[in-house]
Amino acid sequence: MNNISNSEKKSLIRLSQAQLNLLQVCPPQFQRVYLEQLSLPISPDVQENLLWGNQFHQLMQQHFLELPLDSILDMDQDLKKIVDSLLKSVDEQHHLSSQSWREAEHYLSLEKDNYLLTAIYDLLIINENQAQILDWKTYLQPQNKQKLANNWQTKLYLYLLAEASEYLPEQISMTYWFVKIPHEPQYLTFQYNEQLHQKTTVELENLLTNLDNYLLDFNQNNIDLHHHKNCESNCPYYQSFFSDKGYFSNLEEDNNDLLSTIDEIEEVSI
Numbered sequence: 001m002n003n004i005s006n007s008e009k010k011s012l013i014r015l016s017q018a019q020l021n022l023l024q025v026c027p028p029q030f031q032r033v034y035l036e037q038l039s040l041p042i043s044p045d046v047q048e049n050l051l052w053g054n055q056f057h058q059l060m061q062q063h064f065l066e067l068p069l070d071s072i073l074d075m076d077q078d079l080k081k082i083v084d085s086l087l088k089s090v091d092e093q094h095h096l097s098s099q100s101w102r103e104a105e106h107y108l109s110l111e112k113d114n115y116l117l118t119a120i121y122d123l124l125i126i127n128e129n130q131a132q133i134l135d136w137k138t139y140l141q142p143q144n145k146q147k148l149a150n151n152w153q154t155k156l157y158l159y160l161l162a163e164a165s166e167y168l169p170e171q172i173s174m175t176y177w178f179v180k181i182p183h184e185p186q187y188l189t190f191q192y193n194e195q196l197h198q199k200t201t202v203e204l205e206n207l208l209t210n211l212d213n214y215l216l217d218f219n220q221n222n223i224d225l226h227h228h229k230n231c232e233s234n235c236p237y238y239q240s241f242f243s244d245k246g247y248f249s250n251l252e253e254d255n256n257d258l259l260s261t262i263d264e265i266e267e268v269s270i
């Protein structure tokens with residue numbers, strides 16, 4: 001989802017994990033990207049990574065649809081090696097068997113107040129007593145596990161499955177698989193439980209209440225979304241937003257710098 005759109009049927013606002021992350025970390029940037037839909041240029045490096053990520057996700061989807069990969073993998077031995085290694089590890093770690101139901105690119109949504117919360121699971125594996133969410137990441141495993149636990153992708157994906165299924169939180173887990181040639185695939189698993197579910201519920205409700213207020217102010221009173229007080233002193237872009245000069249003069253450079261600054265601020269705040 002790249003922008004917020006009103007569902008015609010129920011006038012719900014769609015929200016993905018990416019939108020929740022940006023809303024939580026930097027409301028002004030959320031306004032710029034999703035409310036004003038200012039699409040910003042991205043650097044060639046980021047574009048290249050996105051392309052490789054998309055190709056890898058398509059490859060995995062094709063495999064779990066039981067379509068052959070040989071013609072693609074035979075052309076790239078490095079890719080073949082890492083895909084074979086990943087599939088073997090996933091099989092061992094998640095006990096894939098004929099009894100498990102699985103689906104790649106599984107879409108799930110849930111209405112909550114004025115919002116439609118959405119997720120796309122790269123792979124969902126369902127057994128009688130267990131539901132496992134798998135997500136492919138085409139970079140190396142990050143050092144900071146807590147940062148990934150706090151990311152809205154982890155929190156929202158686990159929350160939605162607990163809310164939308166019969167599984168208890170204790171029966172649900174989410175595993176990130178990190179794939180980057182020429183390294184061996186690595187993984188991090190987050191086991192869900194009732195306590196985490198309650199915590200996420202409160203955090204989500206607070207964030208949505210904030211968004212209710214932001215949208216009311218923005219739509220009715222033309223008031224910009226607020227900066228966070230706790231990151232103003234660390235952020236060189238604080239003065240740049242919404243100044244009389246308008247947005248940044250060099251959007252690509254400043255946007256990339258801002259995103260890494262936000263990342264550092266987020267890291268500091270954990």
Ligand code: SF4
Pocket residue numbers: 025026027028029226227228231232233235236237238241261262265
């Ligand atoms: S201070 Fe910087 S990171 Fe914090 S909300 Fe404002 S622009 Fe975003």
